Amino acid sequence: MQRVAIARWPFYVACLVLGIAIFASAMPTRANETIQRQIDQKNEEIKRLEEEARAYEAARLTAEQEAKSLQGQIKSIDASLQRIAANSRVTNAKISRTRLEIQALGGNIAATETIIAENRERLAALVVAIEKAERETPLAAFLKYDSLATMFAAADELGRLEGELAGRIHELRADRDRLRAQQTxxxxxxxxxxxxxxxLADQTTLQSVQRSSRTTLLTETRNQEQRYQELLAEIERKRASLEKEIDTLEASLKPFDPLLVPAARPGILTWPMAGPIVVTQQFGYTAFARSGAYNGNGHNGIDLRAPVGTAIFAAEDGVVRAVGDTDLGCRRASYGKWVLIDHPNNLSTLYAHLSLIKVSPGQAVSRGDTIGLAGATGYATGPHLHFTVFARGSVEVIDYRSRVCGRMMTLPISNAYLDPRDYLNSL
Incomplete structure (x- = not known):
């Protein structure tokens, strides 16, 4: 009876090893079930908040159509504030969800490492047992077991368990590496x-600025539609006068060599914001340009729909040549806050009507880097991005005292405006 028990001990070892592994793997599973329920709840919360944000954006777009009236402008500002607040709640919920996912992955990694350590110890014990069996003389081995068949079966079982555990350790190492990658x-x-x-914190700050603008607007107009329309007319008069001054300055620039700019080809530049992309005004003699908006000139870039606070990206690798804010010299008459980037391919790009500038002159940027946030500074009927492409050698950044406003401003001028769509991928 003692020899039979000795012959069967490898099976008891196997049960012990596998039992511990199964028990250890069950512990993180139960913990992760709890965390997964919390993650599922966060997913539902995110879905609800995203629907709420989309509703506020729809309301903002509707209000934007009414922005030529005082109440429409106020509605647009209020809807934008609500949209930003909703987006902030979405982001905070996503951050909470990610932390839960990291917690679950950390538990899995710790449990897997524990299992690997335990299996290594048992593997070492099995190796020692096999080595001890190999050192036994045939006579000692024969006397230990009741038959040669039992002796060889015990040795074979030890070898099988060693191979099985080695394979399991290999699998668990792979699991650990995979889980660590997921945690990263x-x-x-x-x-x-x-x-x-x-x-979003930047955008919230901008919304505070917009609240201040809202207060200023109500103060300037005394909450009267007639005074608001008079204000718009005055803004238009200043814009038209400044436009003529800039036309004169640009006419004095030396001609550029068209052979220095790259041939038109999609993909030379990337779209300067995330999709969906909506072009609200094309380059050149658009209907708005033909209405006299640019003193008989064509539109020198393209306009992209962009709610206040939308991240604006560099269209290509390059170096920021200059940044500025024309509102400091002539409020609501030109580009507002702008960024000019020079690119190695002999192009320069301009990003205008920004609400916040995130780069500084001399800074190197890569394609897709955030350089600012969209807004409605300068001459803008609503929030959008004005995107212009120049021949790099044709652009000059000047400090200019406007006759119509009487104050200094910094702005880029050029006589070589290029159609951005020639260098962007098709929508």
């Missing part, structure tokens, strides 16, 4: 979301 991805995702939360 989740932490990167959290970093992205934290960055987005920072952007």
């Amino acid at each position: 991805d989740a932490r990167a995702k959290e970093a992205d979301l934290q960055s987005l939360a920072g952007e």
